[in-house]
Amino acid sequence: MQRVLLTGAAGNIGGYLRKxxxxxxxxxxxxxxxAPKDLQPSETFIQADIAKADEIERACQGVEGIIHLGGRSGEAPWEAILEANIVGCYNLFEAARKAGVKRVVFVTSNHAVGFYPRETTIPTDVIPRPDSRYGVSKLFGEGLGAMYAYKHGIGVTSLRIGNVGDKPLDARRLAIWIRPDDLVQLIRIGLERPGLVYEVMYGVSDNQRSWYDNSHARALGYDPQGRSEDFAAQVLAAEPPASQKHPAAEYYQGGTFCADEYSADVSTLKDRS
Ligand SMILES: NC(=O)c1ccc[n+]([C@@H]2O[C@H](COP(=O)([O-])OP(=O)(O)OC[C@H]3O[C@@H](n4cnc5c(N)ncnc54)[C@H](O)[C@@H]3O)[C@@H](O)[C@H]2O)c1
Known part of the structure; x- marks a missing residue:
């Protein structure tokens, strides 16, 4: 692809992908x-608020592929989620359609399915169980992606990312970690695989403790090289005891996103598994 647009480029994942x-x-x-604080002379940057349709339309001119990271990357008040992740995401896909963009890789999240218990292994086609307003907004983006794929012929991939970093930071992230170069593999499948219509893949490395059945991604050519187990002993030694954590955060895959604002009866938590 000649021209690929990376939204959210000033953020955490943007920092890895810019390299x-x-x-x-x-x-x-x-x-x-x-603008990214450390923008280099070799980099091309277009400032655009995705909540403003005209700004993101300008950024999409002449673009063949988009990697969409921009927006709220965690739980936030509804008004903030609405602006960046609902209105903004719609503007992004509309701008892509108007500009004739061929492929979009939408970075969604494990929090779209965070209310599955850790004892289960889930494929990509499970019934959604978002754990936050943020997770709901990611499902909205996945839905938009499917609609623009089937209605408008854009090849769209939804990547349900676990957690991107050089290493997993805690016990939960031993299951959901993804090494940045593995993320690049998934992005390349989304932007380059011939005939791609609409795909959903989990953005996780080759983690022994994974909660995801990512066999579909492997069938599309994904061959992750990161292994969270290499860090397990060190991570688990530093992990606080379960007694210090909210039961919903410990029980469900989404962790603290499940526990935040939780008001159901925790004693019946396993009845809602
Ligand atoms: N970091 C992770 O491990 C992880 C895990 C799952 C999903 N994700 C998703 O990946 C994406 C990037 O995550 P991150 O960790 O780099 O987040 P981040 O918060 O560091 O970066 C998000 C970027 O989006 C930009 N942004 C926010 N509102 C915007 C708007 N209205 N218009 C244009 N840009 C806007 C911000 O300025 C920021 O630079 C997010 O969509 C996040 O939900 C990240």
């Missing part, structure tokens, strides 16, 4: 509501 993607996509264009 890893230029050799693969020399025409990479960065976008965000604010």
């Amino acid at each position: 890893l993607l230029p050799p693969v996509y020399p025409g990479l264009v960065l976008s965000d509501i604010k």
Whole structure:
């Protein structure tokens, strides 16, 4: 692809991808509501607020592929989620359609399905169980992606990312961690795989403790190299005891996102598994 747009480029994952993607996509264009602090002279940046349709339309001009990271990356008041992740995500897909963009990789989240218990292994086609307003907004984006794929012919991939980083940071992230170069593999499948219509994949590395059946991603060519188990002993030694955690955070895959604002009866938690 000649011109690939990376939204949310000033954020955490953007920081990794700005290093890893230029050799693969020399025409990479960065976008965000604010410029990355360490923007380099070699980088192309277009400032755009995705909540403003005209701004994101301008950023999409001449673009063949989009990696959409921009927006709220965690739980927030409804008004903030609405603006960045609902209105903003709609504006992004509409701008892609108007500009004739061929592929969109939408970065969704494990929090779209966070209310599955940790003792279960889930494929990508489970009934959604979002654990937050944030998780609901990610499902909205997944839905938009499917609609634009089937109605408008854009090849769309929804990547349900676990947690991106150089290493897993705690016990939960031993299950959901993804190494940045593995994320690049998934992005490349989304932007390059011939004939792709609409796909959902989990964005996790080769984690022994994973809660996800990611066999579909492997069938599409994903061959993750990161292994969270290499860090397990060190991570588990530093883990606080379960007694210090909210039962819903310990029981469900979404962790503290499930426990935040929780008002159901925790003594019947396992009846709602
Ligand atoms: N970090 C993870 O491990 C992880 C896990 C699952 C999903 N995700 C998703 O990946 C994406 C990137 O995550 P991150 O950790 O880099 O988040 P981040 O918060 O560091 O970056 C998000 C970026 O989006 C930009 N942004 C916010 N509102 C915007 C708007 N209205 N218009 C344009 N840009 C806007 C912010 O300025 C920021 O630079 C997010 O969509 C997040 O939900 C991240």
